[in-house]
Amino acid sequence: MSQVSYRQSFIALEQWLRGQLLAGEQFSLAYSAEDSQFIRFNHGLVRQASEVRQIEATVRLISNQRHASESLNLTGDADSDCARLTQTLAQLRELLAILPADPYLQLDHQAFESHRESAGNLPDAAQLIEQVTALSDGLDMVGIYAGGPMYRGFASSWGAHGWHAAVSASLDFSLYHANGEAVKITYAASEWDAGDLAAQFAQGREQLIHLGKPRKPLAPGQYRTYLAPAALNSIIGTLRGGFSARALNTRRSPLQALQLGTASFSPQLNLSERASTGLEPLFSSEGSLRQDQTLVERGQLAGQLVSSRSAREYGLPANGVDDAEHPSSLVMAGGDLPTNEVLQALGTGLYIGNLWYLNYSDVGSARITGLTRFASFWVEDGQIVAPIDTMRFDDSLYAMLGDNLLALTREQSLRISTRTFMHRDAQTVLLPGALIDRFTLTL
Known part of the structure; x- marks a missing residue:
């Protein structure tokens, strides 16, 4: 799915929920998604590479100072997701019927429109692997790379609408000495810099000498x-x-x-x-x-x-x-x-x-x-x-x-x-x- 597709799926869920409310009901929808690349390294070489694309939504139903929420995984397909939400709404209504009123329920009824998208700049999987394997030459390097875009959304029946997209990545790794000691390094960025990563490896190599x-x-x-x-x-x-x-x-x-x-x-x-x-x-x-x-x-x-x-x-x-x-x-x-x-x-x-x-x-x-x-x-x-x-x-x-x-x-x-x-x-x-x-x- 593209960034546009994730946002469209969020908007479709919001619009569908607005049309499902009964008299006296309010809702909020929190949306979380990612399109992530995971690469695990061992001895400086790729041990495992995988991609994870997932969407999670949390629906909150409010009525008469009572509230209940449910989180569920979604697919991005509007028809199948709305079918799952239909079951969720039915379950939440059953809960609201037996829950006591919450005296500290404080809902922010502010209507807002918030939109922020940070493009970022990350290497693709092939580039990342080439960088890391070259920098790890001769080293016992173990680590994991996790990177890609993350998406967040919020919508409510009182007019709040927020969308956020951000790109980031981290390479969390250790360099091991033959004596079992290790240097641990975490390089993280939204604008990936191969030169900065190389400097981290160079410092790690120097510290490995001292660990001996x-x-x-x-x-x-x-x-x-x-x-x-x-x-x-x-x-x-x-x-x-x-x-x-x-x-x-x-x-x-x-x-x-x-x-x-x-x-x-x-x-x-x-x-x-x-x-x-x-x-x-x-x-x-x-x-x-x-x-x-x-x-x-x-x-x-x-x-x-x-x-x-x-x-x-x-x-x-x-x-x-x-x-x-x-x-x-x-x-x-x-x-x-x-x-x-x-x-x-x-x-x-x-x-x-x-x-x-x-x-x-x-x-x-x-x-x-x-x-x-x-x-x-x-x-x-x-x-x-x-x-x-x-x-x-x-x-x-x-x-x-x-x-x-x-x-x-x-x-x-x-x-x-x-x-x-x-x-x-x-x-x-x-x-x-x-x-x-x-x-x-x-x-």
Whole structure:
């Protein structure tokens, strides 16, 4: 199916649903589709290549302060899809007859027209395979490429209509040393750049050489540390639910101390949800127009993510996010440190390429724990000298990103979600690397 065909199938569903409503009924239709190419590599060669074309629709039926919804897979053929929707509507009406009224049902009855299509520029499968196999020559490379257009739509009986098309891709891969150690790299873009990908492979080759050196054992303690963007992304990821209005108002957010003014981040830290620049649509799956929202400004809490339900429950202005109230187009502002001067600025200390298994050891104080992983090194006098053993860290976000934050890199790295369970994801994070004065390793 072409982009035009996907949009036409969405419009056909919308028009059909409008003609099926009974007196007092309203509907919303959330549409999600993708036309994706998946290529799996092993030992730098293609192990599996496949294409996935799928459409999922979520229909919500509302009547007398009651609502019920159902998600179903569709084909793109109007006749067969409408036949399936006929059965779905019948089931939803049966549910509405027995459901109690929802006192917090907050419908955004704003009529809007939103249309955004980002063309992007991706290689075809043959070009991608040629690039990757050439760059992987002589390497034990394992990874998966996922790319192509994604489509989102929303329509409702109160006049909302949104359509969004975006193209993106990611190559998530590891380069293995003969000793079993690995360098993990994720290259993501909507405008694919073979030169940028080659630079990532070149850096990986260099780090593989260092992984072959004898390991340096480290004692627990505090170390001057550089967190590469992938590692910092893992740390920022622990805050995904922290900006939720529901979590903040029920004191379940890890940022409650920031909200109460008893803790703060460094003035260098600025975080915002940028719906206008991300790959997600400008409308939510619940029919609200998403807005840009400053979340942290100069280290202080400056905003929160408020769904329509939380808006009603807590008396707050909504800003168009879904009920989960998580950021989907997060941007962390860069600083003044050039990336090519990171090792010199670090001097002697830790270069951490990745972190994993992160979790909270104390939610109230925003304290997290996890393990170093992949391409983490000991640096002396601005030179990588040895890989380190896997170490556990346990530290507060207010320490790492507060008093101990020395600098942020000037350049930012785009991270596009690599989640492909059920369907590809379009969430993005744009962020720099971070130089930290004291990073606490516990064992």
